[in-house]
Amino acid sequence: MAQTPNKPQVRKRFRCDSIASVPQFTNSPTMIVMVGLPARGKTYISKKLTRYLNWIGVPTKVFNVGQYRRDAVRTYKNFEFFRPDNEEAMKIRKACARSALSDVGTYFMLEHGQAAVFDATNTTRERREIILSYAKDNGYKVFFIESICDDPEIIAENIKQVKLSSPDYIDCDKEEAVADFLKRIECYKVTYVPLDDDKDSHLSYIKIFNVGSRYLVNRVQDHIQSRIVYYLMNIHVTPRTIYLCRHGESELNLVGRIGGDSGLSPRGSQFAGALGKYIKSQSIPDLKVWTSHMKRTIQTAEALGVAYEQWKALNEIDAGVCEDLTYEEIQANYPEEFALRDQDKYRYRYPKGESYEDLVQRLEPVIMELERQENVLVVCHQAVMRCLLAYFLDKSAEELPYLKCPLHTVLKLTPVAYGCKVESVSLNIEAVNTHRDRPANVEVSREPEEALLTVPDHI
Amino acid sequence: MTNCPTLIVTVGLPARGKTYISKKLTRYLNWIGVPTKEFNVGQYRRECVKIYKSFEFFSPDNEEGLKIRKQCASAALNDVRQYLTDEGGQVAVFDATNTTRERRDTITRFAEQNGFKVFFVESVCEDPAVINENIVQVKLGSPDYTHCNTDEAVEDFMKRIKCYENSYQTLDEVLDRDLSYIKIIDVGRRYLVNRVQDHIQSRIVYYLMNIHITPRSIYLCRHGESDMNVKGRIGGDSGLSLRGKDFARRLGQFIQKQDISDLKVWTSQMKRTIQTAEGLNVPYEQWKALNEIDAGVCEEMMYEEIQDHHPLEFALRDQDKYRYRYPKGESYEDLVQRLEPVIMELERQENVLVICHQAVMRCLLAYFLDKSAEELPYLKCPLHTVLKLTPVAYGCKVESIFLNVDAVNTHRDRPENVEVSRMAEEALYTVPAHQ
Numbered sequence: 055m056a057q058t059p060n061k062p063q064v065r066k067r068f069r070c071d072s073i074a075s076v077p078q079f080t081n082s083p084t085m086i087v088m089v090g091l092p093a094r095g096k097t098y099i100s101k102k103l104t105r106y107l108n109w110i111g112v113p114t115k116v117f118n119v120g121q122y123r124r125d126a127v128r129t130y131k132n133f134e135f136f137r138p139d140n141e142e143a144m145k146i147r148k149a150c151a152r153s154a155l156s157d158v159g160t161y162f163m164l165e166h167g168q169a170a171v172f173d174a175t176n177t178t179r180e181r182r183e184i185i186l187s188y189a190k191d192n193g194y195k196v197f198f199i200e201s202i203c204d205d206p207e208i209i210a211e212n213i214k215q216v217k218l219s220s221p222d223y224i225d226c227d228k229e230e231a232v233a234d235f236l237k238r239i240e241c242y243k244v245t246y247v248p249l250d251d252d253k254d255s256h257l258s259y260i261k262i263f264n265v266g267s268r269y270l271v272n273r274v275q276d277h278i279q280s281r282i283v284y285y286l287m288n289i290h291v292t293p294r295t296i297y298l299c300r301h302g303e304s305e306l307n308l309v310g311r312i313g314g315d316s317g318l319s320p321r322g323s324q325f326a327g328a329l330g331k332y333i334k335s336q337s338i339p340d341l342k343v344w345t346s347h348m349k350r351t352i353q354t355a356e357a358l359g360v361a362y363e364q365w366k367a368l369n370e371i372d373a374g375v376c377e378d379l380t381y382e383e384i385q386a387n388y389p390e391e392f393a394l395r396d397q398d399k400y401r402y403r404y405p406k407g408e409s410y411e412d413l414v415q416r417l418e419p420v421i422m423e424l425e426r427q428e429n430v431l432v433v434c435h436q437a438v439m440r441c442l443l444a445y446f447l448d449k450s451a452e453e454l455p456y457l458k459c460p461l462h463t464v465l466k467l468t469p470v471a472y473g474c475k476v477e478s479v480s481l482n483i484e485a486v487n488t489h490r491d492r493p494a495n496v497e498v499s500r501e502p503e504e505a506l507l508t509v510p511d512h513i
Numbered sequence: 514m515t516n517c518p519t520l521i522v523t524v525g526l527p528a529r530g531k532t533y534i535s536k537k538l539t540r541y542l543n544w545i546g547v548p549t550k551e552f553n554v555g556q557y558r559r560e561c562v563k564i565y566k567s568f569e570f571f572s573p574d575n576e577e578g579l580k581i582r583k584q585c586a587s588a589a590l591n592d593v594r595q596y597l598t599d600e601g602g603q604v605a606v607f608d609a610t611n612t613t614r615e616r617r618d619t620i621t622r623f624a625e626q627n628g629f630k631v632f633f634v635e636s637v638c639e640d641p642a643v644i645n646e647n648i649v650q651v652k653l654g655s656p657d658y659t660h661c662n663t664d665e666a667v668e669d670f671m672k673r674i675k676c677y678e679n680s681y682q683t684l685d686e687v688l689d690r691d692l693s694y695i696k697i698i699d700v701g702r703r704y705l706v707n708r709v710q711d712h713i714q715s716r717i718v719y720y721l722m723n724i725h726i727t728p729r730s731i732y733l734c735r736h737g738e739s740d741m742n743v744k745g746r747i748g749g750d751s752g753l754s755l756r757g758k759d760f761a762r763r764l765g766q767f768i769q770k771q772d773i774s775d776l777k778v779w780t781s782q783m784k785r786t787i788q789t790a791e792g793l794n795v796p797y798e799q800w801k802a803l804n805e806i807d808a809g810v811c812e813e814m815m816y817e818e819i820q821d822h823h824p825l826e827f828a829l830r831d832q833d834k835y836r837y838r839y840p841k842g843e844s845y846e847d848l849v850q851r852l853e854p855v856i857m858e859l860e861r862q863e864n865v866l867v868i869c870h871q872a873v874m875r876c877l878l879a880y881f882l883d884k885s886a887e888e889l890p891y892l893k894c895p896l897h898t899v900l901k902l903t904p905v906a907y908g909c910k911v912e913s914i915f916l917n918v919d920a921v922n923t924h925r926d927r928p929e930n931v932e933v934s935r936m937a938e939e940a941l942y943t944v945p946a947h948q
Contacts, residue, residue: 255703267707268686268690268707269707270703270705271703271704271705272702272704283722287709287719367850377841406750416851426711426715
């Protein structure tokens with residue numbers, strides 16, 4: 055997650071300064087450079103990869119040169135702007151690329167960025183040389199991602215999903231837009247020089263053919279490039295839906311206790327039944343169902359009457375010494391810990407327990423497998439669901455621990471264009487509220503009432 | 514993991530690392546819990562043709578030789594079928610040259626008939642230095658060349674490679690576009706990956722893309738003796754005892770003397786490993802994944818107390834130490850899963866010193882030394898002893914270096930009686946001495 059510079063002071067304990075399954079950056083930042091004709095999925099890959107890297111803790115930002123062009127040339131007329139013999143336009147485009155590069159430098163040097171995705175066609179050797187030079191002068195590593203596709207159906211779908219609604223085509227009707235865009239692609243084809251396996255054999259890159267049926271990977275230099283390659287090889291664009299929900303209301307939920315491994319309350323069982331009906335009504339082909347290893351998610355899945363897979367990685371956050379306590383008890387027994395948690399809920403680790411940051415690390419294989427899969431229902435827990443949701447909706451580390459994930463509500467996520475459509479479906483079964491907002495006073499010196507102000511009601 | 518079993522088929526000229534890859538991949542898959550076995554057709558050939566005379570056996574116009582080789586491949590495939598269909602195997606690695614399209618088609622048909630998925634792993638390499646090193650490391654010591662001197666063996670082997678070259682049909686971008694495969698070029702400089710079908714193939718590709726053959730050493734040790742160790746208590750997060758601190762100092766001296774280039778040092782996030790690393794005066798990286806196994810309700814107890822308070826659990830653990838999970842804690846099986854990213858990064862790295870804990874070290878060691886789930890929880894990993902692992906040929910050389918600082922023994926063997934009905938003394942029989 056992109057970390058804000060002034061995080062509140064957290065008392066140092068023997069805790070992690072670095073999550074070492076995320077690459078250690080005592081060394082160089084990495085420039086990830088996209089290559090490919092228009093409508094080959096470069097921006098889709100750029101945004102998705104950036105979202106993933108930020109989620110696993112690598113501060114990453116996209117620099118979309120088309121955006122710079124739109125800022126420079128207020129109104130887009132037509133494809134002629136992109137003609138290779140349009141000298142005026144060429145000058146502007148080159149200036150935009152340079153401006154984006156300069157911002158990459160600023161991001162690395164002044165904003166603690168670790169990876170920058172340079173999203174443009176970068177289809178000529180000349181343009182790529184400029185980038186390589188810039189990186190070399192500044193000590194940045196470079197990794198190219200080239201997307202090659204000649205399937206007209208895929209390209210047409212691409213144009214439909216993201217080009218027709220682009221600011222460039224706001225005043226055009228559909229046919230005009232498509233015709234113009236296809237001519238735009240032709241402009242690039244003339245000068246397109248793909249990465250060459252001989253001439254560019256010293257560069258580090260991955261070539262993605264036809265949306266992932268084939269990959270060519272050359273000279274992976276380090277851990278982060280290896281993770282990027284693995285991620286890219288696991289994502290797909292097949293339409294599908296991911297359903298996220300928590301277990302049904304549990305006995306411990308009812309009495310306001312956190313953690314533990316209790317079973318469902320009567321209302322929780324009702325929810326499980328309702329969930330089963332809902333799932334059937336959705337008529338989802340080939341739905342996979344995943345739960346944690348804890349009773350309450352398993353009992354919820356049992357009611358669905360379908361096969362389900364248990365993941366230990368989906369277990370709720372371990373509250374360590376605070377397991378099974380109410381917030382009132384935590385305030386009474388561990389007032390300092392309670393305050394520290396409110397100061398930095400993402401990084402705070404319960405004594406003998408986990409932090410949200412730890413959770414993200416443990417959930418990474420789940421996200422990877424979710425990317426590989428198609429239709430999946432994940433029955434999990436509040437903190438876990440917040441982490442997964444933050445990944446899909448690109449929420450920051452600050453927002454993540456406060457995302458609202460109420461009981462008895464299913465979130466239906468459908469990938470669309472460059473993001474995710476979310477539908478929230480309440481299954482109309484009452485449940486306690488388990489969401490505790492950040493209180494106004496997070497100081498260690500605060501009064502118990504101030505700490506407990508935002509605790510939701512319970513028995 | 515998956516429903517269909519998977520048949521991994523190696524492809525490549527001799528001395529391209531097929532067996533190295535087969536064995537390493539098999540070791541990795543078994544360690545992460547995917548029952549895998551390799552079937553080396555050369556082995557079948559050696560059993561069939563007791564004595565290897567010369568490269569002539571492999572000449573493409575040696576009809577007798579061709580017949581035998583074909584039979585051996587069939588016998589191996591038969592065993593593959595048995596392993597995947599009747600013996601609960603999930604993955605079989607069919608290790609042979611498989612250099613002709615015809616041979617590969619036969620295998621593909623076999624797989625289809627039996628409902629196996631097929632994934633090809635081709636190794637392509639033309640670097641003479643690499644091929645020579647390969648021959649030196651694993652061919653000269655092969656049963657085929659026990660009675661030859663080095664020069665004779667090398668010369669014969671080179672001619673053997675030649676026999677395959679003329680009929681070699683590499684996996685082709687167009688002709689083989691419907692197959693699932695990874696082509697490894699020049700020991701990992703470049704990879705071509707085609708049509709990854711499922712999760713296990715994706716993991717295999719990721720693994721193959723992270724391993725390398727650059728010589729290096731991995732040092733494994735535990736933290737120095739801790740205060741809890743001395744008291745015979747398990748888990749917790751205590752600091753080092755005086756002897757533990759002494760060990761940390763000696764470890765620092767040992768590391769210095771080894772004069773290791775570019776050594777990375779990793780610890781867990783528990784005090785005792787961090788304090789040990791602090792004594793080395795070099796930068797180190799903390800991994801939460803290296804934390805000791807979570808003993809849940811038994812954290813910080815002595816074995817005597819566990820027997821007292823949780824006699825049932827204690828017995829269950831002795832019955833299946835690998836899979837047993839402490840209530841509110843972890844099992845060794847869980848540990849392996851949490852350590853997988855550590856292993857993956859160890860594969861990527863070169864010289865590394867890992868300062869960890871008893872159960873963690875057992876899991877890592879089991880990976881490197883190909884120990885089964887049954888053996889793993891009983892591997893001996895004493896305090897104050899460094900294990901130096903150096904990859905050699907198809908495996909790992911282990912040197913055990915005791916740094917001459919006494920420490921308690923923390924190794925509890927499996928007692929004879931593991932029944933729930935056993936007496937307390939029987940359960941505590943193998944508990945090591947402590948304060």
